[in-house]
Amino acid sequence: MELLLIARHLNKYFYEPEKFQVLTDINLEVPKGEFVSLVGKSGCGKSTLLYLLSTMDTDYEGTVELNGELLTGKNQNELAKFRNEHIGFVFQFHFLLPEFTVLQNVMIPALKLKKHSEKEIEARALEKLKLLGVEEQAQKPANKLSGGQQQRVAIARALINDPNIIMGDEPTGNLWTLIIRRWFWTSFSNSHATWARPSSP
Amino acid sequence: MNLALRIAKTHLLAKPRQTIVAMLGVTFGIAMFITMVSLMTGLNDFTEELTMTSTPDIRMYNDVTEPRKSILEEQKPTGLVVVHHPKPKNETPKIRNAFQIAEQLRQDPLVLGAAPLLSTQVFYNYGPVQLNGNLAGVDILEEDKLFNLRQKIKTGSLEDLLVSTDGIIMGAGLARKLNMINGDRVVITTPQGYTMTLNVVGTFQMGLGTIDNAKAYANISTVQKILQKDQSYVTDINIKLRDLDLAKPKAVELQRLYGYKAEDWETANATFLTGSIIRNILTYSVSITLLIVAGFGIYNILNMTIHNKMKDIAILKATGFAARDVRNVFLIQSMAIGLIGSVLGLAVGLGLSYLVSLVPFNGGDIVTMDTLPVNFHLKYYLIGLVFGNATTAFAGYLPSRAAGKADPIEIIRGQ
Numbered sequence: 001m002e003l004l005l006i007a008r009h010l011n012k013y014f015y016e017p018e019k020f021q022v023l024t025d026i027n028l029e030v031p032k033g034e035f036v037s038l039v040g041k042s043g044c045g046k047s048t049l050l051y052l053l054s055t056m057d058t059d060y061e062g063t064v065e066l067n068g069e070l071l072t073g074k075n076q077n078e079l080a081k082f083r084n085e086h087i088g089f090v091f092q093f094h095f096l097l098p099e100f101t102v103l104q105n106v107m108i109p110a111l112k113l114k115k116h117s118e119k120e121i122e123a124r125a126l127e128k129l130k131l132l133g134v135e136e137q138a139q140k141p142a143n144k145l146s147g148g149q150q151q152r153v154a155i156a157r158a159l160i161n162d163p164n165i166i167m168g169d170e171p172t173g174n175l176w177t178l179i180i181r182r183w184f185w186t187s188f189s190n191s192h193a194t195w196a197r198p199s200s201p
Numbered sequence: 202m203n204l205a206l207r208i209a210k211t212h213l214l215a216k217p218r219q220t221i222v223a224m225l226g227v228t229f230g231i232a233m234f235i236t237m238v239s240l241m242t243g244l245n246d247f248t249e250e251l252t253m254t255s256t257p258d259i260r261m262y263n264d265v266t267e268p269r270k271s272i273l274e275e276q277k278p279t280g281l282v283v284v285h286h287p288k289p290k291n292e293t294p295k296i297r298n299a300f301q302i303a304e305q306l307r308q309d310p311l312v313l314g315a316a317p318l319l320s321t322q323v324f325y326n327y328g329p330v331q332l333n334g335n336l337a338g339v340d341i342l343e344e345d346k347l348f349n350l351r352q353k354i355k356t357g358s359l360e361d362l363l364v365s366t367d368g369i370i371m372g373a374g375l376a377r378k379l380n381m382i383n384g385d386r387v388v389i390t391t392p393q394g395y396t397m398t399l400n401v402v403g404t405f406q407m408g409l410g411t412i413d414n415a416k417a418y419a420n421i422s423t424v425q426k427i428l429q430k431d432q433s434y435v436t437d438i439n440i441k442l443r444d445l446d447l448a449k450p451k452a453v454e455l456q457r458l459y460g461y462k463a464e465d466w467e468t469a470n471a472t473f474l475t476g477s478i479i480r481n482i483l484t485y486s487v488s489i490t491l492l493i494v495a496g497f498g499i500y501n502i503l504n505m506t507i508h509n510k511m512k513d514i515a516i517l518k519a520t521g522f523a524a525r526d527v528r529n530v531f532l533i534q535s536m537a538i539g540l541i542g543s544v545l546g547l548a549v550g551l552g553l554s555y556l557v558s559l560v561p562f563n564g565g566d567i568v569t570m571d572t573l574p575v576n577f578h579l580k581y582y583l584i585g586l587v588f589g590n591a592t593t594a595f596a597g598y599l600p601s602r603a604a605g606k607a608d609p610i611e612i613i614r615g616q
Binding site for chain 2: 081083
């Protein structure tokens with residue numbers, strides 16, 4: 001099976017308030033199409049590992065390879081571009097831009113990527129919103145939605161650029177069970193997507 | 202539309218009150234700058250114009266008070282010689298061959314006009330009262346070329362002076378003091394004690410009290426007659442140049458060439474020029490202070506905005522915005538505040554300076570003006586625009602760059 005994410009010998013230290021090794025020699029391989037959950041007690045480094053794998057944290061030892069591309073050593077601008085195109089994010093808190101409408105929130109990463117025309121992006125964004133059952137809210141300001149609705153919009157945003165991998169940091173922290181199931185189902189139906197989801201037991 | 206621009210616009214419109222307050226800071230600064238600069242440069246231009254109407258670009262005269270070498274010093278150049286309190290020699294302030302010099306000067310491509318004249322102190326007798334003043338014997342048409350006299354004439358005309366042998370054109374203030382109108386006769390006395398009666402044929406007003414209250418023009422031959430001097434007696438040559446700024450070097454050259462003292466207008470009007478410089482310094486220092494205060498206002502507001510938008514910055518970076526993109530979002534906001542604020546400021550400044558130009562102002566005896574002089578030169582509006590935008594760009598750059606460098610992990614962890 002083709003490997004999508006390969007991490008080799010990851011070591012990570014925290015320096016504040018004192019030097020502390022949080023990750024020790026982590027090796028991880030995730031094949032394409034796989035659903036992976038990271039489980040562990042609080043403070044064991046699940047989120048930290050996710051930040052390394054997601055390229056947002058570059059201060060580590062070891063190598064991270066995603067989609068056949070070595071990400072370790074790239075500069076911040078290259079990594080930002082890579083995240084935009086290949087990685088979808090869902091955070092524990094919904095993190096929408098409050099001044100923009102729901103539709104605009106979903107469209108922004110695609111507008112940044114500029115792979116499609118704006119009309120196409122809008123159609124695709126509406127399609128993703130429909131997939132998550134929040135298409136009626138498309139024209140509302142993001143801060144007028146309930147927590148659960150906002151989280152679904154955040155998921156639609158993670159899907160907009162058809163990423164190779166979607167990473168979630170306890171994304172279902174405040175979601176209704178039925179929605180979780182439906183959402184898992186939709187994500188699995190997207191054959192390219194892979195989930196990395198750390199969660200506390 | 203550019204994505205950073207679109208996000209910036211949404212941010213600005215989402216908090217209209219904060220945006221307007223930031224803009225008003227710039228608007229106020231620029232408006233005050235425009236108003237001050239308009240008034241100050243208006244005053245400068247006004248005084249400069251006044252001085253230019255009363256002083257020639259270069260005045261050449263025989264300076265008999267100039268310190269000279271004593272005979273002893275000439276005889277013993279190497280020895281130690283002390284001559285206590287030497288006084289000027291009794292010589293006439295005449296310029297030799299003045300008419301030939303003037304003719305020669307007119308051939309010079311740099312010179313627009315050269316007018317020989319004969320100037321003397323006189324007393325104007327008004328019943329038992331004697332008023333001090335001076336009388337210039339001129340070729341009135343040459344003088345007109347230099348000082349545009351025709352426009353300054355209040356009553357009578359230049360030609361009336363030409364055709365009369367004992368005519369005089371007086372400053373308006375002087376005529377008022379002497380209670381004279383055209384056709385009246387005035388008795389003048391020279392310091393040498395000669396007395397003559399002249400016929401008032403006109404009055405002029407330069408707008409400067411020191412001139413209008415003391416000066417009078419007569420034909421050069423009339424004044425020669427009063428002073429009992431010959432036909433070639435001339436004390437000054439007034440020279441007008443094509444380029445005003447060449448006066449200083451040209452004066453030095455003429456002094457060396459003809460051996461007479463040549464004084465340029467800058468030296469003659471040093472006090473006026475000092476006033477201009479001080480006004481300029483004041484204007485720019487006050488304006489820059491205002492703009493710096495506005496800049497700090499923008500810096501504060503932008504810092505606050507960025508602090509409130511930390512979550513958004515984390516999201517933008519996580520979804521693929523580079524540091525430069527995030528920086529641009531906030532930089533565009535401050536630039537927009539700067540641009541709209543300064544354009545508004547220019548408009549308010551134009552309105553204010555127009556109002557100032559309507560304020561009645563009585564210059565009294567010193568200068569003739571009805572309202573404050575205000576300059577509406579485009580140049581200062583451009584300076585204001587550049588100033589306003591540069592300040593806001595600079596004030597916005599620092600917090601924007603910090604926003605671009607913010608670490609999304611730290612922000613997300615902080616939740």
